[in-house]
Amino acid sequence: MKNKKRLALLSLVAIPSLLYSAPASAAEVTEPSKIAYTYNNNYYYNSNVWNVVQLISIIDDRYSSFQTRLESALKAYNNLTETEKQYVTNYDVLSNHQHTRILYRKLASQIEEKLASVEPTAVNYYENVLATREWFNSLNAAQKTFVNAETQRILSSYISPNTTIDKVVTKIQLLNSSRLSFHQEVEAARAEYNALRKFTNAYLPYGTEQLLLEAERLVVKDKAAAKDVENAIAALSPKTSTIKDVQKVKTAFEALTPVQQQIVPNVSILIDFVNGKYKLPTQSVENTKPNFSNIAALPGKTTAMSRNRNDYIAKINVTDPGVHTERFILTTKSNMTLIIPSLSTLVDKDTTGVIEIQLKRKLNNITFKMTLNNKPIEFEENIELIINNLPKNASIIQRNDLGEKLHTNFYVDGNRHIVQATTSGTFQIIRK
Numbered sequence: 001m002k003n004k005k006r007l008a009l010l011s012l013v014a015i016p017s018l019l020y021s022a023p024a025s026a027a028e029v030t031e032p033s034k035i036a037y038t039y040n041n042n043y044y045y046n047s048n049v050w051n052v053v054q055l056i057s058i059i060d061d062r063y064s065s066f067q068t069r070l071e072s073a074l075k076a077y078n079n080l081t082e083t084e085k086q087y088v089t090n091y092d093v094l095s096n097h098q099h100t101r102i103l104y105r106k107l108a109s110q111i112e113e114k115l116a117s118v119e120p121t122a123v124n125y126y127e128n129v130l131a132t133r134e135w136f137n138s139l140n141a142a143q144k145t146f147v148n149a150e151t152q153r154i155l156s157s158y159i160s161p162n163t164t165i166d167k168v169v170t171k172i173q174l175l176n177s178s179r180l181s182f183h184q185e186v187e188a189a190r191a192e193y194n195a196l197r198k199f200t201n202a203y204l205p206y207g208t209e210q211l212l213l214e215a216e217r218l219v220v221k222d223k224a225a226a227k228d229v230e231n232a233i234a235a236l237s238p239k240t241s242t243i244k245d246v247q248k249v250k251t252a253f254e255a256l257t258p259v260q261q262q263i264v265p266n267v268s269i270l271i272d273f274v275n276g277k278y279k280l281p282t283q284s285v286e287n288t289k290p291n292f293s294n295i296a297a298l299p300g301k302t303t304a305m306s307r308n309r310n311d312y313i314a315k316i317n318v319t320d321p322g323v324h325t326e327r328f329i330l331t332t333k334s335n336m337t338l339i340i341p342s343l344s345t346l347v348d349k350d351t352t353g354v355i356e357i358q359l360k361r362k363l364n365n366i367t368f369k370m371t372l373n374n375k376p377i378e379f380e381e382n383i384e385l386i387i388n389n390l391p392k393n394a395s396i397i398q399r400n401d402l403g404e405k406l407h408t409n410f411y412v413d414g415n416r417h418i419v420q421a422t423t424s425g426t427f428q429i430i431r432k
Contacts, residue, residue: 049087052076056094061104066142070097108146111136115151124191126161129154130198161195168192169208175215182259183222186215220402226263229253233270238278246273246280292317293354299342300326307333310362316355318343318372334361335388338368341381348377359385364429368421382409382420387429390417395430 055073060066073094077085085091111132118128133155136147144152171189176182189212193204204212232249235241249270253261261267272278293315297303305312312332328340338359353373360367368385370377387396396419398408408427409420419427 046084046087048076048080049084052080052088053090056088056090056097059093059097061097061100061142062140064141064145066097066104067101067145070094070101074098104143104146107139107143108148111147112151115154123188124195126159126195126199127191129159161192161199165196165204168196169204172204172208172212172215175211177215177218177259178257180259180262182215183219183263186212186219190216217402222257222260223263224401225256226260229256229260230264230266233264233266236269236273238280241273241280243280246270250274291354292319296354297328297330297340299328302329302331305330305332305338305357305359310334310360312336312359314338314357314359316340316343316357318346318352318355330357330359332359336361336366337386337388339384339386341379341383345380346372346377347380348372364431366427366429368427369424371424376424378423380422382422385419385421385427387417387419389415390429391431393432395432397428397430398425399428400426 052073055069055076059069059073077088077091077094080088088094114135115129115132118125122128136144136152136155139147168189171185171192175185175189179185193209193212197203229249229252232252236246236249253264253267253270256264273280295306296315296317303314305314307313312330312334314330316328325342325344327342328338330338330340332338336359338357340355340357351372355370355372355377356374358367358369366385366387368383370383392412392415394417396408396410396417398406398419398421400406406425411418411420417429
């Protein structure tokens with residue numbers, strides 16, 4: 001018996017083919033006719049499900065094949081029965097790709113709309129194409145396939161500006177600040193010139209670009225003047241504004257040029273006030289009970305301005321401007337002294353309230369701001385800003401909000417430079 005068992009073991013060792021069979025071919029391993037899925041602890045075999053899972057797995061939203069592969073996977077998935085769909089284990093991936101497709105379509109629409117937003121005959125068409133092309137080139141291969149063929153054709157085609165250097169020069173030379181279309185003409189001239197510079201590095205003849213820069217500065221001034229009136233109109237209130245307030249804003253609006261007037265967006269509100277749409281109080285509400293300061297400077301006295309870092313602040317109560325005849329002397333610890341003239345010299349003598357004064361010095365720059373009830377004020381006599389210990393050959397200039405130089409009144413008295421002005425201002429010390 002023992003000999004029989006030994007012979008049986010020897011036969012197994014001698015014939016190893018009896019222990020295993022040859023492996024299946026590669027095709028049989030990678031593409032089985034059926035595949036098993038587990039759902040609710042049950043096994044389910046179906047080649048259709050396996051095919052859908054494979055189609056989903058090869059979708060990549062970075063490549064140009066994204067759309068076609070997504071469509072193929074969706075078509076195969078929709079052809080499954082409801083039972084089969086339950087066994088598609090990566091359906092969430094398919095769903096995410098569908099959401100990505102929606103986002104890509106929106107992105108493509110935005111690019112198409114941007115390109116179409118400027119007519120081919122417009123002066124800024126060339127710049128618009130360049131900007132849209134740059135945007136399009138930033139997309140990945142999949143995103144680009146969603147942009148329509150015509151848009152892609154334009155973005156990939158050669159294009160040149162719709163102008164020449166001679167046309168630009170003529171446009172600049174014909175700029176007229178009194179024309180209502182002045183701002184648009186300046187913008188168009190700049191757009192054409194920029195387009196030429198990008199395309200050919202062209203340069204304007206000597207002096208021509210300076211004309212364009214001066215025109216652009218006028219546009220900035222126009223907008224600043226219009227903005228001041230816009231803010232004044234916005235500050236009007238049926239509850240607190242008086243007829244005098246409305247008249248003041250109306251006068252400011254009428255002082256604008258026609259070009260400036262047309263860019264005041266809320267002029268219709270001013271018209272309502274002027275035409276009597278609102279019943280206004282005869283006296284300003286905020287002026288009937290002014291909130292006077294209990295730490296205000298006193299006329300004829302020297303008052304130290306309160307300090308907060310580089311800012312010096314002082315207040316002056318205005319009760320009855322006509323009876324005040326003495327000046328206010330305001331001192332700082334930064335070698336500066338302010339002398340405010342008597343309140344009887346206020347240009348607007350009918351207003352009461354609190355004058356707020358702010359004096360700020362940063363190196364060689366000095367900002368002086370003065371308001372009454374949060375509105376700028378002006379005196380008939382000069383305010384004096386005394387700056388001590390400057391070199392005798394130093395000079396002082398005043399600049400407006402645009403940084404441009406203004407005429408500045410100042411004189412030197414020993415080691416003191418005395419600046420004279422009737423209202424707020426920004427000054428710069430020039431050391432030589």
